[in-house]
Amino acid sequence: MEDAIKWSDITEGRECAYRLLYERFSDLLYGYGMKIVADEAMVVDAIQSLFMNIFEKRKRLAAPGSVAAYLCRSLKNILINEMNSVAVRRRDEYNDASVGDYDFELELDAECAMIANENERERYRLFQEELNKLSRQQREMLYLRYYKGLEIEEIAKILDVSKRTVYNTTNNAIARLRENKVLTQYFSNEAMIMLLCLCDFYVF
Amino acid sequence: MDRGMDIEKIEISRFPLKHEVFTRKKEIGDRLAAMRDSRRRFEADALRRRHRRNFVWVSAVVAAVVAVALFMLKVVTVTGSAGNGTVMSLPCGSTVCVAAGGEISYRPHLWNMALRRVELDGAARFSVEKGKGTFVVITDYGQVTVHGTEFEVSEQTDKMIVKCFKGCVEVTADSPDAPSVMLQAGEEVEVGKTGVSEPAVMLCEDDDNEDGDDIPELLNYNREELANVVAEIEHYFGVTVGNKWLCDGVTYTGVFYPKDMDLTLEVVFRSCGFDYTLKDGKVVLHRIE
Incomplete structure (x- = not known):
């Protein structure tokens, strides 16, 4: 899945490498992120932050063993941090939120499936x-x-x-x-x- | 193992999940590309600014170094005036009498860094004080390295003559393989383009000499017993000095003008803290109250 992406191209800031990275992994990240937090805006913002962080810190990044694992873990960290911030704000306002928790609900899409009977x-x-x-x-x-x-x-x-x-x-x-x-x-x-x-x- | 996973995947994927399609994928991808482009421009600008700032710093440092170098290398030039020449003090306290028409130049700020170098064109007589660094006189024919004391360097048409009155000096010709010659007190050498001659005994100007034409322009004394200087005054000017007992235990450091009695009396006695009267060929010393 990640063989075609040379990490050295990423650290050198080559635009084609960044486009390929996004093309390859954005669907995976979106789906995974939406399971962690069912908030599309937050997930999209997190994906943007993740790819921009990689670009801005490209010269200091070491090549990960698995790009997919690196991206998923990074996205998860960003989302959990954001959820914590939201939860802390909510706790301050309503005094009822738990910090840093997520359910990872898998919701089946019955409409998408061809249900015959x-x-x-x-x-x-x-x-x-x-x-x-x-x-x-x-x-x-x-x-x-x-x-x-x-x-x-x-x-x-x-x-x-x-x-x-x-x-x-x-x-x-x-x-x-x-x-x-x-x-x-x-x-x-x-x-x-x-x-x-x-x-x-x-x-x- | 992989086959098992594939089978499970096939079976489980028959139950599709919600929120799996990234509908804004292209929009976000384009936005990220634009943000990267903007970031690249910002980084390029920052790099240019840094280079410009570095250039300004380097320029400032270079300008400062040049200014300091010019300041340090500033040359002081003194020309000997007609007649008795010019007497001057160097930064280390050494004195030099530049003969009429002669010229010396030196860099006073390097002097403070123990580089006591004097360039001479013409003739001059030096009385060198002890100080930091070796005292060197450079001429077109070679250089004289001072190992302490009083000597005279005189450039002539095709050679240089070095006379040593006290201590010793090292004379080196301005030719690559010429050996140095150590010149002792009372000796003189000639330095030409080919090298340094053998030291010869000079006709010392400080010796007794009744011939008025050989009277030197200047004598230098360094912590000399004042009684001895008084004896020289009596010798050169034909006067007698009264109250000599006042000179006991007093030393004199400075110049002596064998051809100018008034100036010599003024310089010698005033600098030692004495007043004097001169009447009918007799000098009487008094302490300054």
């Missing part, structure tokens, strides 16, 4: 319910791993945990989703077999 609609509802029952960390790892296709190592860097924690947490999340019999029917047999194999494979 009532059974499928029911499966959506059940999947949404099961997602809501997962912990925040499970949802976040599931999202980065299966919706955004990041590597285990990249997710570990973003969330500042070990790779083993990422393996175990994602496997637990999948296993929990599969406990629901209605949902199990929805997954293909091949997927179930692979999941069982994966559970064995990921034991260290």
Whole structure:
């Protein structure tokens, strides 16, 4: 995903490298940011700040191991700082806000999906319910791993945990989703077999 | 592992999520490009301003260095006046009598930095005080390095003559491989384009000499017993000095004009704190009350 971007071009301030960086990662960042805080204006501002910070500090930036992980973690930090500032202001005004907390809700888009019948609609509802029952960390790892296709190592860097924690947490999340019999029917047999194999494979 | 992930991805992605489409992607991308462009222009301007500021600083420093150099290298030139020449003091307290038509030049500010160098054109007699740095007299024919005391340098048509009256001086010709010659008191050498001659005993002007034509223009004394100077006064001017006992224990440092009695009496006795009267070839000393 990031092979085509030479970090040396970024540190030298080449415009084509910045355009490519934005083109490659802005969708990932937008989706991830909107899960952290459901405020489009704040997320867009954070994305702007992130890319301008990179440009302004380009001469001092060391090449990251993973550009995706670096950008996601940076965006998350910006958003959390901004949320903290807002929360502090709100606490001063209303005395009821918690500081630096986020839910990472995964909200299914039923309208976007081609729902053919009532059974499928029911499966959506059940999947949404099961997602809501997962912990925040499970949802976040599931999202980065299966919706955004990041590597285990990249997710570990973003969330500042070990790779083993990422393996175990994602496997637990999948296993929990599969406990629901209605949902199990929805997954293909091949997927179930692979999941069982994966559970064995990921034991260290 | 990857295949497993792909299968899960396929299955899970059948449940699309909200807020995944960045509808303002192009707008924000264009805005970022404009901001980068603006930032680049600002950085270029700042760089130009910094270069301009550096240039001003460098110019100021260069100007200051040039001014200091000019100040330090300022040359003082003294020309010997007709007749007895010109007597002057150098910054270190040494005295020099520049003969008529002669000219010396030196840099007083370098002098303070222990660079005691005098350039001579013509003839001059030096009485060198001890001080920081070596005292050097430079002429077209070579240079005389002083190792303490009183000497005379005289440029002539095709050579230079150096006479040493007290102490010793080192004479070096202005040719690459010419050896230096140490000149002792009472010796003189000639310095030409080819080198320095062997030192020879000079006809010392301080010696007894009844021939009025050989009387020197100037004598220098350095912490000399005043009684001895008084004896010289009696010798040169044919006078007698009364109350000589006042001179006991008193020393004199300064010049003596063998051809000018009034000036000599004034300079010698006044500087030692004595008054005097001169009547009928007799000088009587008094303490100044």
